[in-house]
Amino acid sequence: MNNFDFVQIFTTVYRLFIDMILPGLAAVIVHYIYTKSMETYHSFSAERQARLLNFVKVAIKSAEQLVNTNQLENVLATKKAYVLQVIQEYANLHGMKINVSVIEAEVEAAIYNGIKKVDVPVVTITNVESYK
Numbered sequence: 001m002n003n004f005d006f007v008q009i010f011t012t013v014y015r016l017f018i019d020m021i022l023p024g025l026a027a028v029i030v031h032y033i034y035t036k037s038m039e040t041y042h043s044f045s046a047e048r049q050a051r052l053l054n055f056v057k058v059a060i061k062s063a064e065q066l067v068n069t070n071q072l073e074n075v076l077a078t079k080k081a082y083v084l085q086v087i088q089e090y091a092n093l094h095g096m097k098i099n100v101s102v103i104e105a106e107v108e109a110a111i112y113n114g115i116k117k118v119d120v121p122v123v124t125i126t127n128v129e130s131y132k
Contacts, residue, residue: 056106059086083107
């Protein structure tokens with residue numbers, strides 16, 4: 001076997017790899033990513049989306065109340081950071097894996113659409129001594 005035969009065999013194997021194996025490997029990777037994304041999409045049910053949207057509204061109202069009581073600066077970036085932190089903690093607590101950009105989009109949508117109705121449970125304390 002001379003040097004020319006080795007180069008020809010190497011070139012043939014290389015072209016076979018490029019022409020046949022790489023597209024198959026790419027198809028497997030794309031299928032895996034698609035499957036995982038669809039699992040994530042379907043696991044995030046309408047009920048969870050509604051709960052998240054409701055909590056986004058609650059977090060925004062909470063930030064506004066903290067601003068009104070001077071516990072939080074009335075700066076848009078500060079309020080937004082607070083809301084994002086609270087929502088991320090809520091999502092983590094409930095086992096929701098949500099991208100921060102999705103949360104930001106929900107917050108922006110809630111602000112843009114106006115916060116009309118928020119289902120916030122009303123808690124009344126009749127006997128404070130029993131909680132101590």
